[in-house]
Amino acid sequence: MIDALRRRWDDFWFRPGSRISFIALRVIVAAHSLWIIASRPDLPALLDWPDAFWRPIPASLLLRLGYFGLHPAVEWVLFGLLWLSLISVLFGFAIRVTAFAAGLLLYHFAPLDALLASGDFIGMSGLTVPTVAMFAIWAAEEYRWPVVLSQLLLAMSFFLSGVTKLTYIGLSWYGPSNIRQAAVTAWSLSGRPLALWVATHSWAAWMIGIGSACLDALFLFAVFSRHVRWIVVPLALIALVLRSLAFGVHWLAAPLLLLFVDWDWLVGRYSAWKNPAMAQRAFSPAAGSTLAMR
C-alpha cells in the first residue's frame, strides 16, 4: 500500500517533464511579474513618503519584509535589480543567479504597496505564485515538479478561498441571498450597473453562487486532470470578468491561468503548421517526439 502510494507520488512529481512546459513556466511567471512591476514603476517612491505615514507601521512587519531603513537610493537600485533579474529569467539568462535574486526581490517589493495598511491585502498583489515559483525555477534540475508546484499553488488559492468562506460563513456564502446582497452592497459603493443587474436577477445570483462553489471545489483537480482544466479554466475566466465588472475586484493573478495550457501540444501544432514534413518526422514513433514526453 505504502509502496503503491510512493510510486504514484514519484510518478506524479518526478516523471520526465518537457523542456517546453518548463520554459513556458519561466516565461509566464517572469512576464507576469514584469507586467505588475511595470504597472507600479514608482513603487520605491513610497519609502520617501513622510514619516507620519510610516511611524505607526509595526517594526516587526518592516523587518520581516526586509525594510531596515535603507537609504531610498539603495531601494531604487534594488528595484532596478528586480527588473534586470526578471528580464534575465524571461530570456533564460544566468538563471542560476537571477531566479534566486528575483525571488528574494519579489518577496521584498511585492507587498510594499500593502504595508501602509499594516499588511492587509498583502496577498492581492498577484505575485504570490511567481515569488515561490522563482525559487523553484532556481533550484530545478528537472522539468516537471516546478511546473506542477506552481499549478498547485494557483489551484490552492481557489481551494483555500473556499475553505475560508466555509469557516467564516458556511455554505450559505454561496447562496443566492448572500450573492444578491453582496451585489447590492457593491452597487451602493460603485454604482456599477452590472452589480445592480445581478442584484435584481435571482437566477444570476444562483449561477454566480454555483459557479463560485464549483470553482473553489474543483480547481485543485485541474492539477491532476487535463479534462477538469477544460471546465475550471474557462469558469475562472468568466468569474474574473464578472468580478471585475460587477464588483470592481480584479484578480491580478489571472494571466497565471496560462500555466494550465498544454504548451507541448500547442508548440507541436504550431510546428506542424509551419513545417508539415519536419513535424511528421518529429512525431514518428522512431523519432521519440516531444508529445511522447507528456
Next chain:
Amino acid sequence: MSNILYLIFFAIFVAVVVVLRFTRTMTGRRRVVTILVVYVVLLHGALAAARRDAWPFVTHGVFFERADERRPFSNVRFVAVDRSGQEHRIDPRSWSPIHDRTLEVWWLIEFDRLNPGEQQRAMAFLLDRAEDARSRRPPLVSVLAAPYWYSVESPPPPSNVPYVAFRAYLVTRTPIQKLTSGSESRQLLAEFRR
C-alpha cells in the same frame, strides 16, 4: 511576534530550496522536493485553519463576510477643494504607488494615532499629491497597466482649477436604503487648508 514567525516560515522555505539546489543525487533530490512540497502544502493548510496569511504563503482573498443589505457600510472619501470652495473628487491615481483602498485603511487605523502636527503634515502631503496629479496628464500606457486589485470608482474628470484644501469624509450608506432612496450620509473627519 507573528511577523517573526512568518519570517521563519519563509526562511525555512528558502533553506529547503537551497539544500535542494546543492543536492546532487537523484534520490536525494527527490527526497528534498518531497519535503518542499509537503512543507508548502501543510503550511498553507495550517495557515488556512488559523485564518492567517504569511506572505508569500497566502490563504486569504477578500470579502468573506456575510453580505447584509440592511447593515450600514462606511468608507473614507478624500476630496480636494478649490479657491471658490467647490469640492472635487480626487483621482485615486494621485496616491500611486499605493491604492486608494490602502490609503483608506491607513487612515481609519492610523490617522488618529498621529499627533496634530503629524496629521497636518500628512494631509499637506496628500494635498500636494492630489494637486500634482491634477496638473499632470495621465500616461497613455495606463490602459495596459495592471489595475489595483480593488477599483470601484472610475477616475473623475480632470479639474482645471488648482486645489487649496484637502478633506476626508466618512461616507455611510445602508445599501438597501440607497437602492430605494439614493441616500447616504457623510461626516467630516479632517480638513487641511493651505
